[in-house]
Amino acid sequence: MKAAAPDAFQEMPLAKIIAVHSVKGGSGKTSLALNLAGVAALARQRDTLLWDLDAQGSSTFLCSDHPVVLGAKSVFERKIGPASLIAKTQWAKLDVITADLSLRQVEHVLQDIQKPKRLKKIIKQLSPSYDVVILDCPPGLSEVNDQVFEAADMLLVPVTPNPLGLRAFEQIQVYLAERGGRPLEIFPLISMADKRKLLHRSFLEAHQDWPVLPMSSRIENVAVRRAPVEAFAVRSREAEILRDIWGDITKRLAEIESRRNVDQHRGRPRIPKSSAS
Secondary structure, three states: OOOOOOOOOOOOOOOEEEEEOOOOOOOOHHHHHHHHHHHHHHHOOOOEEEEEOOOOOHHHHHHOOOOOOOOHHHHHOOOOOHHHHEEEOOOOOEEEEOOOHHHHHHHHHHHHHOOOOHHHHHHHHHHHHOOEEEEEOOOOOOHHHHHHHHHOOEEEEEEOOOHHHHHHHHHHHHHHHHHOOOOOEEEEEEEEEOOOOHHHHHHHHHOOOOOEEEOOHHHHHHHHHOOOHHHHOOOOHHHHHHHHHHHHHHHHHHHHHHHHHHHHHOOOOOOOOOOOO
16 A cells, blocks of 8 residues: 655645535535545544535435434524534544535525625635535536535536536536636546446546546445445555545645745735845
């Protein structure tokens, strides 16, 4: 097993916001979100928050035994604070903001209040307590996801290796380009790849620079064990692949931070040094 690589954003003061999103369902989105949260919390010892924004509550089910209370929508209405929905998991460095069926009504709430940065402001309240926040987003294109695009530092997109998976990825690219606003880093990742299939091999050949997460019984067992791979198969090939993917993500985030720092200083007037009289 490879030695653990250092976290590229270890010294960054604010939480990094990583949104895991796909236009289509069935892309392995929730499993990927939990597995990366497991790498951040267990392998890298980063204080990690996984926010389940999907009304189906799959991330909530996988990593929390706490009873679900219908209150997730209330966070967006500011009836309750986000901290009240944070549940501790069995892993010390990993917390989860739980989802419930009330999230089905969040679209109407956000449209009524007309606050396009409500999610971003909520996350800002939580940032001092965490190194990384991972958003498990609902599929599709919606007001909730528009708020995610406004808040996230990176959009991690799992792409199934077939025409529909590629079409979904191209749709999000087009949507973000037409939407305008702040630029958002898009990180595509091939999900559920099976090299025994000719279609998958052709897709991998055409996208050699994309990270690949294979179809695997260990990854499927995440749903059975209700735990990330890092928690039950730390020496496995899948755990190593996920750690490598996390390393690629943190490097990209560090590059984003570096560009932001350059942009902030570009154009500032030069203050000449005072000369001795």
